[in-house]
Amino acid sequence: MSILFSNPPWWENKESRGLFRKKRWRRGVRAGSRWPFTYIGRSSPDKSKTKDYIPYPYFLGYATTYVANKIGKDKVFFRDSIALSESYKSFYEYVDTIKDKIEYFLIESATPSWKHDFELIKEIKKKYPHFKIIVAGPISTSDQAWDMDIIHSILKGEYEKNVMKVLNGQSGLIEHDLLTLEEMNNAPFPYYDKLIYDKYYDGNPIPMNQLTPQAHLLTSRGCPFKCIFCVWPAAMTGNDPDGENKRSVRQYSSEYMDGFIDQLTNEYKFEAIYFDDDTFNIGNKHTQEISKVAGKYNIPWFAMCRADTCKKDTWVTMRDNGCKGVKIGIESGSQYVVDQIVNKHLDLNYTAQVVDHLRSLDMSVHGTFTYGLPGETKEQMLETKEFIKNTNFNTVQESGTAEIEGTPLHTLNKKELKNYPGASLNADYDRQKDGGKKWQSLVKSLQEN
Known part of the structure; x- marks a missing residue:
């Protein structure tokens, strides 16, 4: 078993803003934000600039090291495309390099990004049909009809323990199962990527x-x-x-x-x-x-x-x-x-x-x-x-x-x-x-x- 914890790109379009009506990209933040949203940033796809608001993806980071501690670091991958200000092209180029090593693909999503994210999920499933796609985050509380031909599992709430349930064979909608206080204080520290630790702002x-x-x-x-x-x-x-x-x-x-x-x-x-x-x-x-x-x-x-x-x-x-x-x-x-x-x-x-x-x-x-x-x-x-x-x-x-x-x-x-x-x-x-x-x-x- 192996898994990629992913915070994929979220770009919308260019909008004019400011005194000189300069066009800038509207970008989104999801994982790490209590209220995912879009804003006009300084960065553009594959061109990161300082001082765009980028929160650390807490649940993704904690789940990455939690699962790595259970199944081995060599079977767990982490990619924060938001922190990288990564284009969709660069994102897929990265996934191509590890596609043969990956069985499960997890994305954390919420209502503001879901329309965008589901289109991305369908594209990922088309490109990598062997991926078992896991959806986590607030969107998991939705009462929508989930397309189980595309989505393997939906995890409610913080998802360290629920990811392990999926890796051990469960699928479908999995209810909240939070870490106890003791488990939380004995869990490994969250993952920090040496390539992007300085991008959170x-x-x-x-x-x-x-x-x-x-x-x-x-x-x-x-x-x-x-x-x-x-x-x-x-x-x-x-x-x-x-x-x-x-x-x-x-x-x-x-x-x-x-x-x-x-x-x-x-x-x-x-x-x-x-x-x-x-x-x-x-x-x-x-x-x-x-x-x-x-x-x-x-x-x-x-x-x-x-x-x-x-x-x-x-x-x-x-x-x-x-x-x-x-x-x-x-x-x-x-x-x-x-x-x-x-x-x-x-x-x-x-x-x-x-x-x-x-x-x-x-x-x-x-x-x-x-x-x-x-x-x-x-x-x-x-x-x-x-x-x-x-x-x-x-x-x-x-x-x-x-x-x-x-x-x-x-x-x-x-x-x-x-x-x-x-x-x-x-x-x-x-x-x-x-x-x-x-x-x-x-x-x-x-x-x-």
Whole structure:
């Protein structure tokens, strides 16, 4: 048995953008992104340029070393074409070099990329009919009729153990089977490809935009909160499409993370570490322990956080151990939207106070917001604009709300959800699957005020 873990190319077309209307390629990111989307990048096929947003493909990376540990490194292959900014021609040229060594081909996909990916899958099956194609990622929660003449297996949720089930003879739709906390902390570290380890990049929070290469890491899996649009806790690290079940968080031990960071920094010269957990700072004990581990390596680090899940003293511990900035997911500047539509229950007044506190610690703060939520009015979107204006962020991210399989937002199309009383879908609601494209359609409307 042998397998290729693949994050294939995703290019769309050239679009004019900017002052001089220069045409650039619209490219997509899928594996490693909680909300796969497309954007106008700097790179073009086979011509990689720095500072395009490219997340590390966490589930692919962990599954690669997990399976290699079971069946042997010589039987496991990994190809991140997104990080390579690889053309389709170059991708197929690579696959041609290993086609006789490969039995299984795995692709991680989600709703925004699925139309593209399925066409690619059909082409791969045509070129390499002996490949047994495995589909993983949020798209696995789809209730569509799967073409089993083309697709061998569909894996729900994080897929280390489920890949091994397929390699040992199972096929078809395989339900969630997550690593236990003990299994997670005893698993091998995720795969890093020496050819592309320096290609992963996120420009926020600053000054991470000036620091490369970057190590993108997880210190936990899962999130207890039930934001209506959030994909991974609903579809990957849990199975909760209605947002009504208990969601768990499994945190890597400080010993595991110390060993991981030690290995990475010995093999590569990273200039920044980014902890891209769903929520890095859940609980003071874990946050402080990981902060002290990170502080040993004297590398600037950053993290994805929530404003109200740790004490103010814990932010100080983070700062004292090298944390230079954080992202904080806020979603809306309307308290009604935050509580009744998103189901985040985050006090916006307290959040503004935390932002001031972080700035006083000389830490940068990047706020993330989404527009076009189900039931959200234009006036509420403008409240978000006002909140951003009146809060001391260094930078902000504004995007359109994408509807992705496996989330409560997708379920809302089928039934009402009790935890989202303000959420509603009317005939005018834009069910766009690509948040980047949805944001483009919203910008003009919001600028008219």
